[in-house]
Amino acid sequence: MTSPILTDSFFASLESSTLNLADSETLPPECYTDADFYEFEKEALFNHEWLCVGRVEQVANPGDYFTTKIIGEPLVIAKDRAGEIRAMSSVCQHRAMLVAEGAGNTRGFVCPYHHWTYDLDGRLVGAPAMDKTCNFDRKKFSLPALKVEIWQGFIFVNFDAEAAPLAPRLTVVEEAIANYDLASAELADTITGSFAWNWKVMFENNNDGYHASKLHQGPLHDFIPSNLAVFPDAAAEDAGFLRFNGALHKDPSFNPTQKAILPIFPKLTDEDRTRVTFANMPPTLSLVMTPDLVIYLILRADGAETMEQDTGVLVAPGAKKDPAFSHKLEAIMNSAAKIIAQDMHVDELVQVGLRSRFAVRGRYSWQEGAQGQFNQWLVARYRKAWDRLKGPKKPVKLAAANG
Structure with missing residues (x-):
């Protein structure tokens, strides 16, 4: 690794992004823009993670x-x-x-x-x-x-033939979303898009509770305000983390009525039905889970500042049998599309800002708890890969004394 930013001091500086959220700061802009860092990241993350x-x-x-x-x-x-x-x-x-x-x-x-x-x-x-x-x-x-x-x-793959199993490190996430029974859910739709920003910009936006009541203010989103965001603890060994966002009423859904119009996932509890659940399994999968619909996002990095994403929709078993299913799904997706367009515009401009000489390492609000967990997940893997790739320190060769 010969890049000017891939140094011991650079990786040491990342530790400030893993502190308690009140003391933490964002990752350096180079983590989102630098081609050499992306090449490092492929080995640190994508070659060994699920x-x-x-x-x-x-x-x-x-x-x-x-x-x-x-x-x-x-x-x-x-x-x-x-x-x-x-x-x-x-x-x-x-x-x-x-x-x-x-x-x-x-x-x-x-x-x-x-x-x-x-x-x-x-x-x-x-x-x-x-x-x-x-x-x-x-x-x-x-x-x-x-x-x-x-x-x-969901189908997960791993380039590393020696990789440890995934499921044992997702027990906390699995328990939290168990009542959705996603293995039995029905796939309703998928689309793929290409985007001109770093994959982490998208992943962070998917995680972020802070912007919900600001960027998305209005009747399509204001039933899950930012101040009702909760971020359960995640252990260092976990392969995923969560955000629960409380709702102002039961069975919230992203459509003009603000309430579920498709069949509810049948095993959901009252607690499940009074919130929207966000589950994140870096570096590729994010779930947005409402009582009547689950949107999944599969992020696929393909460059330092480019990525693709597969977006899919899951519904409760039997939901598609309703003669009006396509119309109800369209109502939800039309509303979701307006929200997603706001996110996409922000992602695009954040990437522009990250290239600026004036981009700094910012500070976090308590409503960005998932970002702190994401940073801890990332930096642990960056640190491990850097220690492995730079190899053992070479002994200093002293010049022979004269005389």
């Missing part, structure tokens, strides 16, 4: 697949003939052509360039005209595989 890529409903049947990309790596997610969900590189092991695009159902993956053919589990099963190639062994040319874990119906 990354959400989608929902099991997207690969419901054998042969179903979809493609995605994160930190520049094109991936294909598929259900094989035995019913196991696989995550693989979609890069052909011959000349690097992608073997899959989009989504669909297939018997296998055929590289369109030279027709090397891969089974649904990634094994190379066909390689035309390779009979004269010396010592060619198909078994050595399978699509590289990633670890897979399913949590609450």
Whole structure:
């Protein structure tokens, strides 16, 4: 690492972002803008953490697949003939052509360039005209595989073959959202967008309780005011953290009525139904949970100042059977779109501000408790990766004394 900012002093300065919120300050602007820091961050976070890529409903049947990309790596997610969900590189092991695009159902993956053919589990099963190639062994040319874990119906992958399981580090989050029973929820819609800002800008906005009553003031959002935000404690080993935002009435929902218009998730308690729950699993997944709808956001970094995001909608089992379902969902999503547009405008301009010579390390309000937890999650991993990458200190070589 030779970047001028990747130094011991820079990483030592990050500790001030992990203090108690009343004493803490924001991360340095370079963490959101610097290309070398992004390259470091890929190793510190994305190469070893569990990354959400989608929902099991997207690969419901054998042969179903979809493609995605994160930190520049094109991936294909598929259900094989035995019913196991696989995550693989979609890069052909011959000349690097992608073997899959989009989504669909297939018997296998055929590289369109030279027709090397891969089974649904990634094994190379066909390689035309390779009979004269010396010592060619198909078994050595399978699509590289990633670890897979399913949590609450979400598909997580990990580039690190030695990574510890995810679920044991999400017990606090899982207990808090258990009554939504997301594994049984129904997928209603998904969209994907590309954005010109750092992934952390988006993730922090998703976490932030402070801006709710300021940026989003008005009838589409004012039923969950910022002063009713609560941030449960998160332990250092946790892989996720929470924000509960109390509501001014039961069954709040983002639509002009401010109240649920779709069926309520059936297992919710009265406590669940008088708040909006925000669950965050960095670096890729955020959940916005109202009693009648869950919006999930899958953040996919692809540069220091660029990212993509998959946005999905989950509803209670059976909700889609209502003849008026599409109209009710449209009412919610039209309202949500107005709120999201406000967030997107802020994200864009925050990224502009972070590039300025006048950008400073700011201070936090108590209503930004999730930001403090996010910083603690980040800095612990930055510190560990920096210590690993810089290697042991080299001994100082003293000049021989004269005489």
